[in-house]
Amino acid sequence: AQSVTQLGSHVSVSEGALVLLRCNYSSSVPPYLFWYVQYPNQGLQLLLKYTSAATLVKGINGFEAEFKKSETSFHLTKPSAHMSDAAEYFCAVSTLGGSEKLVFGKGTKLTVNP
Amino acid sequence: GAVVSQHPSRVICKSGTSVKIECRSLDFQATTMFWYRQFPKKSLMLMATSNEGSKATYEQGVEKDKFLINHASLTLSTLTVTSAHPEDSSFYICSARVASGDQETQYFGPGTRLLVL
Numbered sequence: 001a002q003s004v005t006q007l008g009s010h011v012s013v014s015e016g017a018l019v020l021l022r023c024n025y026s027s028s029v030p031p032y033l034f035w036y037v038q039y040p041n042q043g044l045q046l047l048l049k050y051t052s053a054a055t056l057v058k059g060i061n062g063f064e065a066e067f068k069k070s071e072t073s074f075h076l077t078k079p080s081a082h083m084s085d086a087a088e089y090f091c092a093v094s095t096l097g098g099s100e101k102l103v104f105g106k107g108t109k110l111t112v113n114p
Numbered sequence: 115g116a117v118v119s120q121h122p123s124r125v126i127c128k129s130g131t132s133v134k135i136e137c138r139s140l141d142f143q144a145t146t147m148f149w150y151r152q153f154p155k156k157s158l159m160l161m162a163t164s165n166e167g168s169k170a171t172y173e174q175g176v177e178k179d180k181f182l183i184n185h186a187s188l189t190l191s192t193l194t195v196t197s198a199h200p201e202d203s204s205f206y207i208c209s210a211r212v213a214s215g216d217q218e219t220q221y222f223g224p225g226t227r228l229l230v231l
Contacts, residue, residue, distance in 0.1 A: 041227065045222070046222075049219060079186050102158075104157045
């Protein structure tokens with residue numbers, strides 16, 4: 001069975017500050033990992049995904065995430081937060097490249113303060 | 115990128131009525147679509163996997179007679195909430211699988227907010 005734990009249901013940063021959203025996973029097989037963003041009353045948009053290639057994955061909007069097998073982590077970072085980054089972020093795991101069932105974490109709401 | 119649409123975006127209905135939600139892949143064909151439910155301030159829970167031309171596969175605890183799924187074509191899947199009750203009020207999101215070598219992934223629709231009075 002697979003699971004995802006997102007540490008911190010709410011994260012608040014100042015505009016221009018580093019964004020760090022934490023995600024730890026559990027999987028009995030090599031995982032595929034994803035970060036999605038959800039703006040209010042909207043669906044999910046794929047930020048980036050890890051599919052066993054490079055461990056450092058770059059996504060859209062300046063976000064990146066690093067897969068660390070030894071720590072079973074896939075934390076999402078962005079060097080400098082923008083007001084437009086305020087949203088809900090979901091980490092997800094799958095056994096295949098995203099074509100099969102995604103198991104989501106509970107989400108982290110990011111607030112960006114001016 | 116791949117675009118998935120949902121219709122309607124918002125629906126309010128009376129208790130006991132049925133509501134149909136459509137999920138369309140606009141610029142690609144999707145043999146597999148997924149239906150998720152999201153409760154307020156909660157994560158997404160997979161309800162069922164919809165396969166074109168065959169019966170949907172429901173997750174444990176999801177009533178298949180309550181949530182009817184039809185995937186009649188490669189670009190359309192529908193979710194019908196039958197005899198809706200207030201506890202069915204939720205945000206329903208579909209996704210469609212894009213298969214392209216090792217670039218398989220899911221693209222999500224914008225969601226449908228259902229309110230049952």
